[in-house]
Amino acid sequence: MSQSGPASVEFRQVSKRYGEVTAVNAVSFTIAPGTLVTLLGPSGCGKTTTLRLIAGLEMASEGQILIGGEDVTRLSAAERGVSMVFQSYALFPHMNVLENAAYGPTVSGLPRKQAEAMAAEKLALMGLTGFEKRLPSELSGGQQQRVAVARALVLEPRVLLFDEPLSNLDAKLRRRVREDIRELQQRLNLTVAYVTHDQEEALAVSDRIIVMSNAVIAQEGTPRDLYEQPADLFVADFIGDSNIVDAEILSVSGDIADVRLGNLRLALPHRGVAKGPAKLAVRPEAVTVTAAGGQDGLAGDITKAAYLGSHMEYSIRTAEGTFFVIDEDVARPLALGTPVTISCRSTGATLLLPT
The missing domain is CATH 2.40.50.140 (Nucleic acid-binding proteins)
Structure with missing residues (x-):
């Protein structure tokens, strides 16, 4: 898949079942290129499964998933041109910051020097120049989060995915890091799918919000649409x-x-x-x-x-x-x-x- 420029994401009647349990039920939506769309909802609503379906970490039971107009429904995660920032950051404790950030291109077969040059560029973008030799244990939670974002950006993904990226940070740091993520997304013109259960976070960072409830979409729209014109009791009560x-x-x-x-x-x-x-x-x-x-x-x-x-x-x-x-x-x-x-x-x- 071509790696140039941000890509759209489209779900067409996508379902995901685990045995008798339906985690995502006939969901359809579109994420426009260069926009940040948040999947918002309570635990168990299907938002993280939806994100994993975009990533290729789960395969759809039914329906079609398109990235940049290309059907990727049956493609592996490595073939989709997406990167994911996990809730736990998933940094390797025995590797320093530079080695963590260079991990993707290194395992893809690029020469170490080239991989580390790419990693250093993205670390600089995240304000981490000078931290290259530190271990994750020597960083604050906010700095670890930035390393995880830099590592995801090194591969220059067409779609960047965030799974509850701020949940391990304290309240004041959460506000600062969410502003950093939004600024980075706009500056680099990234397509971002972002999962959270925090409605204030969703209102602050999103171009559009998809509210999920019981494996389906309850309502989709701009933050203002959802706050001022909730479709039903669930959305009115969940958004603010x-x-x-x-x-x-x-x-x-x-x-x-x-x-x-x-x-x-x-x-x-x-x-x-x-x-x-x-x-x-x-x-x-x-x-x-x-x-x-x-x-x-x-x-x-x-x-x-x-x-x-x-x-x-x-x-x-x-x-x-x-x-x-x-x-x-x-x-x-x-x-x-x-x-x-x-x-x-x-x-x-x-x-x-x-x-």
Whole structure:
């Protein structure tokens, strides 16, 4: 397979079965060349199996897999022009950084000097010049991760695969390394398939996100699409926090529905949801909280309050259910038991499609 330039990835009705268990069920999607697409979902949803199917580490039970328009369904991993960065980094402990990074071209039969020159170039790209002689045990977790990426890049893959690459790093380092991966992907114009169960990570790095649930695709779209227009209860709850509440569509005019939530009225895109009872997803940052009295809204009282530095988190009990609320007013926190009134901004409320 040609190794020049980023390649598209296409799944056509791909399934993977292990005996009676279906890990991936008739999945179809396309990753455009030079984009970063994240496979997101809970444990056991099929995302890692899907990544391994792209890599050729698993073979499809049914369907077609194309890379750069070429059918690779029956090709081995070595013939696909892809590289994978594993969750564990999989560095050889007895080899130094340069030897680890040069491993791929070395076992492919290239002369050692040429392989090491290629490796040194990619290590420099990852900011690891000067670390060539160190062993993995002498590196931090973030540095080990960079070596693993450099080793994957040495082979100049048409598609680069990441399997939970940040799960072994602490929270602050995770943010920095995910920014590095995104910057590298854009600078080198790489096609990347990226697996994570962390929705914030997915929102931060992705051009598009494929949310998987129970071996199928629940929804696919841009980070903004998925956050602001979740297709169903599962996606609304998985991508960020949502308050899922019962509401009623009173009427529909054009694209807009007149929605009643208790004594609140909201004008929202109807998204094809019919008049009558409906489910509404309300983002916690879309809920405004005021001290009780003097304003229309849902009456409630604060049952939980937590200070998180940049914002307050409240649980507010109302007749319509308990709302989780993020409030940026940390200067005037509300105490437990305080009676309040809440209302919702239309920009953070979405009617959910019936399942």
